[in-house]
Amino acid sequence: AQSVAQPEDQVNVAEGNPLTVKCTYSVSGNPYLFWYVQYPNRGLQFLLKYITGDNLVKGSYGFEAEFNKSQTSFHLKKPSALVSDSALYFCAVRPNTGGFKTIFGAGTRLFVKA
């Protein structure tokens, strides 16, 4: 079955330190990969996506993600965390089968402490 795993329920990091939010997936073929962020009482906001090309993708708010095909991972990173980055982050995968159906991970709550 196709799935997306975010192994950490919560990630805690001090402001100014680098952060990593992990994501691995089990989807056949060459899927499209996404990261979304959700703030309280808000819908999901698009951060970045990987379709093809350079394995390091840069997105909104200074976030980037690294695609690793052999490990089927797409970890979200940021060199220096801000308190305002505290939110719920979702990794998502869209199988490259012509449709637009997207599979989401369970989400990882990022808490950045001042």
Add this chain to the structure above:
Amino acid sequence: GAVVSQHPSRVICKSGTSVKIECRSLDFQATTMFWYRQFPKQSLMLMATSNEGSKATYEQGVEKDKFLINHASLTLSTLTVTSAHPEDSSFYICSARGGQGANEKLFFGSGTQLSVL
């Protein structure tokens, strides 16, 4: 940027009543919208794909007669939870497919918290 408006943001209803949730694309036309259900500390679960002018496509295990979806125009899709029961209490989120080509992506509404008493 593209905006999706979802209304209401919160609704409390009695068991047995029906609740309608609206999802509007404000500044773009969306031929395809999606409805998700999100349980606490769990992922978004796709319920159905809503296509303008045609019947919605439901995911396995989702009751079509309970979760009625209507996509009558290019900017509006509605989800009606019929004869709601406490187990239907959840956070419902819609998204709309927008943009062109490489910029095509999903735009999400802010969600509706449904509480059935």
